[in-house]
Amino acid sequence: MQVFKAYFKIIKKNLPMLIMYLIIFLSVVIGVTASNRTQEMVSFSTSKSDLALINDDQGAVLADGLVSYIEQNAHIINVGEGEDAQKDALFYEEIDYILRIPKGFSEGFIAGKSVQLEQTKGIDQTAGIQLEMLLNRFLNTASLYAKHGGQLTQAEIVEKTTKDLSTETPVEVKTSESGLSNADLIAYFFNYASYSTIIILIFGISTFMLVFNKSFIKQRTMCSPLSNRQVFFQRLAGDFCLTLVLWAITAACAFIVHGEDLLSINGALWFLNLFIFSMVCLSVSFLLGSLIKSKNSLSAAANTIALGSSFLCGAFVPQYLLGEGVQTVAQFIPTYWYIRGNNLIAGLKNFNAETLSPVLITFVIEIGFFTAITAISMVINKQRRVEAFA
């Protein structure tokens, strides 16, 4: 087991580097899940748009009534002072809408003049339309009262309007969602973990491969009584240990972030999926390590593969948002199946052959990738040996 032992000597020497990668990329994974807004799907709740509100007509009863109606039906977000803060918030979709109630709006409205609120729509048009409907509804109702309700005061108009607007249509929800309330969020975590897993393993494993593949060291190893196959498998065993440790650490992070929810069949499936995927990453790193010679190109290759596959396969952007063409291409990349598996697991509620088989198919495809890529590295390894002697 000399090679295996040597492997761990190299790891020991490079431990600070490995820990560095681990901290950076796992904090990316945890950071993004933590900053993501949670949405629970237990019962029907009306979706509320987020808006910034500027009320220049403060003190007027109608305007205040409108504001309190908006408060009930939307989230008024305080984005900070100044126009820049509002613009930034709108651009980054922190809010869907900026609404300004101009000075003198209430008086003009009651007097029947044609006054208007000023709106600036953000990028999400659907949220904007919902808000428009709400606002127009309030104002149209209020205008009916103002015109035809006899001589009503502003306060009476607001009161009657608000009362009428409280009429609600009963809503029934037929769900087919997962039993776990935050399944989507957990799947999101695991999807992101594909990025950290692949990049850490490529940097970790390929760095060691570069050491073993230095020509002098390689020639020395070759004239030892160890067979080429033994060297190959001992190195693979070393890589396997590294992968296992990384998997355990990622799993521990998942527990820290999501806790008890993972102590379920869904949780077990997610961990299993991550494990299988880690094996695929192992084989990819091994292949890359056999192909690439310099450290500088390794960094670019690792980045390309990790970021590229994550984007293309839907780790960062949900799969359903990707175009059909992109998805077709992505099917040739193992990450796609890993992420598909995660999303399928998130939707699992009943566990039987019928519901589980799509998940198992993704597992089988991932294992297929693993086998194929490992086989290719073995062939390349053999080829390279011949070259060295030629």
Place this chain on the structure above:
Amino acid sequence: MFKHAFVYNLKTILRERETVFWSLFFSLLMATLFYFAFSNIAETVKFKTISIGLVDSPLLSEGSQFHSVLSSISDADGIRSEDDLFHVMTGTVEQAEEWLKTGRISGFVFYDQGMRLVVSGSGFNQTIIKTFLDEYNQTTQTVKGIIQDNPAALFKTITDVMNRKDYLKQTSVSPTGGDVMATFFYALLAMSCLIASTASVFEITKLQANLSTLAARINCSPVKKFKLFLYNISASLAFQIVVVLIVLAYVMLVLGIDFGERTGLIILTCIIGTITGVFFGTATGVLGKSEGMKMAITIGGTLFSSFLAGLMATGMKYFVQKNMPIVSYISPANLITDAFYSLYYYDTLNRFWLNIAILCIISLVFCTITCLVLRRKTYASI
């Protein structure tokens, strides 16, 4: 001397074909991937007509009140128009349930025995359906209420109900509008600038006698180390800037991402960003212990900074700006991204120049660190 050192270092860089290929290929490939991965996103935020189911009922004959109100904002009457809110599919309860299950409709409506809405989850589409139904029921009630109090107003009220007004006036904050997709490309360019740091780590290896034999030879030469450093680094810088500009040209001209009108300032941002990246690399090169560690710091630092600037999730940059404002003034990728953003989105340039100024200061700090460590270092024996 400058010419000699500059040309030969540039040749050294260009002859490492593998490195040249990857540094260029990496950014171009990423940009292409982004383009295809996000081409659908713009579609998802656009409003699409909402499909709803309507459970058939004898009360829903054509000409009934609900039917005519619904027709005015949908294709229930068989006439489809651009600004329809709903697409209506009428059928039996079983059919509607099947449609809902397969996702063909967002929800379906029972008209009989009190209006009822059935949905499969929460969302804006569902909320819009509910808002419409609420509005229909509530308006009926309002009209009844008014007529009760003031029977004389009957006719006028009903005409006014039909003539609903739009009380909203559109204004715009920026001449360019917004584009979510662009933010990913800003962050990508920031990363392309900063990833130059990994290559410049090797520039230090070329200069420190204890790190490479080439450096040992160079150190014997009669040229001052500081000068050599500047000459070498300008070659590296020139190469990296060309790489970034090629990426910029590709993103702007081939992929057609909108960066706004101020092309000169956009190029300036790329150049300053690359300078920051290069000096970040040299500082790491002189301070770091092992080569692996130096790589880890430059790659990890670049990607982490880009992550904070929104490379992997658009909301991140805003999240950082809002909750950790100090970080957004330190993280180079955030500054570069913000410079692009302010060029695209703002009329004034104050914010842009602030970003550029901070980037210059950061570069200067890294450069000073590099020089201070490099200077007067001599080796008795290697």
